[in-house]
Amino acid sequence: MSTPDTPSSKATLTAETDPAGAQAAAAATATKDHGIEFFGDGSHKTRGIEVGGGFSCSDISMRRLLLMAAVSPAGSTDPVDVALKDSLRYRFKHGAPNADIPAENFDPAKERRYSLARINDMKRTKMGESKNTLIARGDLESVMNVAKPERALRTLLRKNAQMAGSRGYRCLGVATATVDENGKVSPFQMEGFVNVRPVGTGLQGDDLTPTTEDWVRLSVWSGSLRFLHWLNVLLIVTLSVTGYYIMDPFFGDTFFRGIDIGYLMGIMRFIHFTAGFTWIAIGAVRVVIAFVSKDRYLRWETFWPFKKKEDWTYLKETLGFYLFLRKESPLYVAHNPLQQLTYTSVYVMGAFQMGIGMALYALPHKNSSLFWAIMAAPNDWFGIPFMRLVHAMIMFLFWGFVIAHIYLAFRADSLERHGGISAMISGGVWMRRTSKPIDAPEL
Template identity: 75%
Template sequence: MSTETQTPEKKTAVPEKEVEFFAPGSQEDTISQGIEVGGGFSSGDLSMRRLLTMAAVSPEGSTDPVDIALKDSLTYQFRHGAPNVEVPPEDFDPPKGRRYSLARISNFKRTKFGPDLKMVIARGDLESVMNVAEVKREERTLLRKNAQMAGSRGFRCLGVATATVGEDGKLGPFQMEGFINVRPRGTGLSGEDLTPTSDDWVRLQVWSGGLRFLHWLNVFLIVTMSVTGFYIMNPFFGDTYFRGIEIGYLMGWMRFIHFTAAFTWIAVGVVRAFMAFTSKDRYLRWSTFWPFKKKEDFRYLRETLGAYLFLRKEGPLYVAHNPLQQLTYTGIYVIGAFQMLIGLALYALPHVSANPIWSFLATPNYLFGVPALRNFHAVIMFLFWAFVIAHIYLAFRADSTERNGGVSAMINGGVYLRRGSKPVDAPEV
């Protein structure tokens, strides 16, 4: 296929070539001695096996080391036989004058239960393929960050994009699917996100070590601030002034611990906000704070709410946070930001003469009054208590009903999904 594939004259010529996903194949050790395949990253709804299948589409009898390595990897990904990914040479346009190849193929299923499609697959240099697919800025950033991580382990990222051929023979726009990692053998160990645990279950690494650390640090800080803050509001143990005896410095220590934990909490919030815009992890990006990105998301929210209210047997499957959780956690972040600002305003009162910054932060005291701010501060504390109680209950309830290891995921970072599951927020497992 030539570079003019996307012109109107060439769009109608798409020869029929079937791909049988479970065609008989050899399971013998035929791994290439030159190139190894080490996972990758799916930016759409494809499982890694489907993405690898797309990347492996190549001309019949190809001796290219990358083609051989990709096809050999398929024999280990498909237990019942590797898919036939070879196409006639006339249906394959090699990367001449550009940094990606093009392959035409028919009766190709993007997902296990999807329809048969006529497709054109672009495969090659990641940046070049992203340009062909006209990837949006957010997705481009996510792909680059994951590619950077793979590059640090010696991998080159083989970008994959697809375009569907319509019934009229016209080629639609290219859609970015992700990339597959390849590198010369002997250059290091590969890290995998998906760990096969049995024929039926797959462990999926979801939460990074950094996020888990911030989560438990948040727990510690919120408990510390709650206990000390409640004591500052209502000293519930120790000697008090009202008993007419020397009270010592207990209140001073409580205030010191409260302020130290509060400023640490603010630092944690800044780090989390920074991660939202710089992380390579799709589940840590700012887009995960808002569930409504397409029309179907409103239906998913309604179904999730029905499952929580026991009106439905089960809701849509999510690897990370479902729409109701996303809205709740986003609300908690907003409330937490207000709590930080109110706390800073109260803390700034004795320091207004020190510098203009403290004077500015103390402004809410003059607008609403100190008693009102203290009451707001206490009310938000009680809201956090209510959230924590509901959060613990719902986490254990979800873990017991879905049996995916969601509670332990905040310790080890992984959840378990049945093989063949199709989460809303992740590729097919």
């Protein structure tokens, strides 16, 4: 990370102010030149940009946080810089501190998503010690990645940013680091964020309907994939319930008085076999689709995550996130490496279950044709009791997967807030604008 050179002139964040008359004239000039409009809630508009408060997570006030965010080269015409400095003139009624710095003390956002501003003799409090300070300002997630706040603070920042986002605001994160006399930069400390938005994107009155200004909806799961997903859910539930009953009839006359138990078993077996053959047909269709579909998320490539060297690192980081050893995980639009491996294992396990089911079904038919004789052969190799045991154990493994799948889906949605749970109904997920997924272009 490059930092601006040592300043040749000083710009301070102290309580120094302009004379009241000069300040009023400056405000009037700004209003005339930039078309500022002020509102009762403290927000204002400048050149199409509104500044509307923010959130301080340190010991500084919102006005001082705004001052840090406003630090930029003197004479900058960037609409955000102009809006922030005009907001200072509005909030500091008795004269705003100087937020101008030399151009050589400012490193704008280019490859990264935040700028760096070098300030001399910054005072955090009125009686505090003056220090040379480096201010990072920009995309909230990017600034948090630089400052590395604790998990609780990161969550708090995101929740407050989400509330601001519901009114169309984008959050400019602010973090600071001190620079010693030798030029060594200390670790960054998160200070908070300031809200800005283009004029006209805000919501009126008490309307709290979320805006898509900071989010992008991506259509990920096609209708055919969602149909297969829910059909698989229905078939697995049906096969599990009827299969368990065939293994251990847990109700009968107690629930259905007057119905012969043997006939009830026949009904259960019929349902089980019908669902089983339907499941096999769906499996065959899925295999064909994996090779002929134009949908990238239905293709066979989605079953194997290791396409390049970095994928092993992404798998390790994802596993650490699931084990609560990491605060962040690599961002994926579709399935991350761990999910891909899990779902591939489920498909393999399902294929074994279908094969064992066919072998058990073939028992009374093995003398009728060569096909059924071949299908029933594993019973002779391993024994019927063993085949039934494995068939039952795979059923329990499926239910273990279902429980873990539901838990992890809710966990991921609560942490990443991308609508993954509803995605299997609507087909779309929500991603933060400017995010960089591993498996998709930058948003």
